[in-house]
Amino acid sequence: MNRKKKRSFAGSRTEALVYGILSLVILLAVWHLVSLGGRIGKFFPSPFLVIRDFANAFVHAIGRNTMLEHIFFSLRRVLVGFGLGVVVGIPLGLVMACSKAGRAFFMPLFSIVRPIPGLAWIPLAILWFGLGEQSKYFLICMTALVGITMQTFFGALYADPVLIGAARMLGAGKFQLFVHIILPSAIPNIFAGLQGSFAGAWCAVIAAEMIRSDEGTGWIIFNGMNYANTAQVIVGMVAIGLVGLIASTLLKALERRLCAWNIQGK
């Protein structure tokens, strides 16, 4: 096996761990010192207060819900909107890559929609779908859709012609080419699209919840701001960061399982 050993800047695992802890301690110390000082200190709660509030939020409700419930609400919105984006985006990308007619039909539409940032859909989302859940799903879907479609499209379009030739030579028909060559060629790109779009979707849910909601991690932040409760704002931000981190880690783990062939040896 010629798998190269990865070189991390900190030689060993323990070393990396020590540096990690050190950076965290310094962050908390500086934060704590700033929070003691005069003018900003007022809107700058000590890290220990934030940590306490964060832990508390899992037991005592912020607004009507505990932290886990807030996270659940946000995640549900993301999963529905993002799921819609996946269900539409992957087939759309594949159709545009594999069928000339499909590309001719969808590409002009898509080229118009593509440069519009997801958040620019907020007014239309509200006008079309109101202030309830549907407009949030729509907004998140539009944010995720573009990245997923583009990555799928390019992944499938640039499937290696040599491999397509080799498979045809062995008798593969159109459908077999699609299943055995084009789709697997596109999978690394599709995963990149999913990861990027998930991050985008997670941003969009925060924006959606700031506009109008009674729950969710975005709501925690916005509500905290309205009541000048800085600790609550930061608690919400920490929750958003942690959930985003966990989600992207899970997606990476999934990719490593499904695309072992692509990651090994890198």
Add this chain to the structure above:
Amino acid sequence: MNKVEVRNLTKSFGDLLVLDDVSFDVKDGEFLAIVGPTGCGKTTFLNSLTQIYDIDSGSILLNGEPVNLKKHSLAYIMQEYSTMSWLNVRQNVQFGLEIKGFSRKEVREKAERALELVGLTQFRDYYPNQLSASMLQRVAIARAFAVQPDLLLMDEPYGQLDLELRFKLEDELLNLWRKLGTTVIFITHNIEEAVYLSERILVLSNKPTAIKETIENRLPYPRSVTSEAFVELRNRVTALIKWW
């Protein structure tokens, strides 16, 4: 009977005329070698035969009819690496067998045989990005041999391999050819290899490419590269390509 009939084949890329009105036949069961200078259009010819490229004019017939990749049993070992990176070695070799609808048992057995042939049995669970260049080429060779095609196209297949393996695979190719009656079109840079393997050698000219000379090679198999007749023939072909 002719396996392949090439008639007035012309192929250009834009302004670059590559194949200029080329005609020749390959007999059923024949072992044909094609030698020619780099860039003269050897790969272009095989890509035209296999319909990777459209041709400008002329025709290429296989068994007397236009090439049909689904119907005709042919295998093409390309000059570029053509292993699928998402399949391991065994799955790569099984690919054609599965497409052609062999039973699970046959697929396994034929693939194992082919892996043994190219010496990759121990590496059957490796993925292509874990293999060396010569191993990748052996995977492609095993994949082609496994389907036991009746037309085998090989584009400088052994160029990357070390000598010992090359000799082994040359003999293996001859065995396969004689056992199965496969028609082989073998492109090479190596004159000795062409003389060792083939019954006939096409020597191509520089672009725009035409057939410069056809040399019959009636030396009996197995051939000895040191025999007088062999050396003489090799020198004759070498003299023809001096102008390269």
